[in-house]
Amino acid sequence: MDAHPLEQGLQRPALNHCDMWIDSHAHLGELNDSDLTATLRDAAEADVGIIVSTATDCATARTVARQCDRHPMLRGAVGISPFDVIGPPATWYDDLTALLSRRRIVAIGEIGIDATNPRYPPLSLQQPMLEKQLSLARSLDLPAVIHSRGAEQRAVDICRSIGVTAALFHCFTGGREALAAIIDRGYYISLSGIITFKNSGLRERLRDIPLERLLIETDTPFLAPMPHRGKRNRPAWVRFVGEEVARLLGKKKGEVQKQLEENFWRLFGKAEGMENPRHPSTSF
Numbered sequence: 001m002d003a004h005p006l007e008q009g010l011q012r013p014a015l016n017h018c019d020m021w022i023d024s025h026a027h028l029g030e031l032n033d034s035d036l037t038a039t040l041r042d043a044a045e046a047d048v049g050i051i052v053s054t055a056t057d058c059a060t061a062r063t064v065a066r067q068c069d070r071h072p073m074l075r076g077a078v079g080i081s082p083f084d085v086i087g088p089p090a091t092w093y094d095d096l097t098a099l100l101s102r103r104r105i106v107a108i109g110e111i112g113i114d115a116t117n118p119r120y121p122p123l124s125l126q127q128p129m130l131e132k133q134l135s136l137a138r139s140l141d142l143p144a145v146i147h148s149r150g151a152e153q154r155a156v157d158i159c160r161s162i163g164v165t166a167a168l169f170h171c172f173t174g175g176r177e178a179l180a181a182i183i184d185r186g187y188y189i190s191l192s193g194i195i196t197f198k199n200s201g202l203r204e205r206l207r208d209i210p211l212e213r214l215l216i217e218t219d220t221p222f223l224a225p226m227p228h229r230g231k232r233n234r235p236a237w238v239r240f241v242g243e244e245v246a247r248l249l250g251k252k253k254g255e256v257q258k259q260l261e262e263n264f265w266r267l268f269g270k271a272e273g274m275e276n277p278r279h280p281s282t283s284f
């Protein structure tokens with residue numbers, strides 16, 4: 001007897017590489033249904049096979065779960081971001097826990113700390129929320145998607161102290177030491193369109209990232225890559241990030257796509273409900 005589809009989904013899917021890109025971090029919660037469908041179609045036409053729709057608070061977390069129910073090419077991350085730590089609903093922890101059991105929700109995120117702007121909530125509020133959500137990630141054995149601008153080392157230390165085993169440091173822009181700390185702990189790095197900006201120091205750092213720990217993203221609607229810098233970003237443009245990574249490393253596009261896809265499944269594939277996006281094939 002064939003296994004139930006959801007049980008099949010718990011297994012690591014057979015990898016049949018079809019030259020696809022994966023956008024490991026995008027915010028799609030503001031899109032209405034028809035705009036979302038158009039956005040996903042646009043992405044599929046640009047060889048994007050999977051997009052991780054990422055929440056920043058309880059309201060967008062519910063939206064992400066609903067989107068993932070409807071669109072097989074989506075996976076979801078739900079969490080409360082460092083910018084949204086003030087005044088979450090009293091039920092936030094239970095709300096997130098319930099959503100994390102939903103189909104195609106594969107991670108807690110985005111969560112984190114950001115020390116780059118005094119107008120953001122103080123670190124004294126950001127850090128406890130990060131710690132509670134990391135403990136939840138650890139207890140559910142799910143990966144965490146971490147925003148850590150200006151505080152990468154501190155975020156790594158917190159992850160380590162809580163015993164987090166799987167984490168993605170999204171939109172990484174940190175320095176050499178922070179990168180080494182992330183890699184040493186077995187965590188992953190995701191690069192955004194910033195890698196396509198000629199003046200970004202990130203380009204020098206690329207070769208220090210082991211290719212088996214790398215993912216790429218758009219962080220839609222922010223950080224559109226070249227040649228669309230300054231516009232509203234979209235998941236279809238993750239290919240500009242991937243192509244730039246391939247070019248800078250002197251590797252073939254297909255080789256980079258294959259490695260990034262393997263990395264994606266290794267990091268996110270054990271979450272309940274994960275399934276090979278090609279079976280059934282991409283639909284909207």
Ligand SMILES: [Zn+2]
Nearest residue numbers: 025054110219
């Ligand atoms: Zn984000």
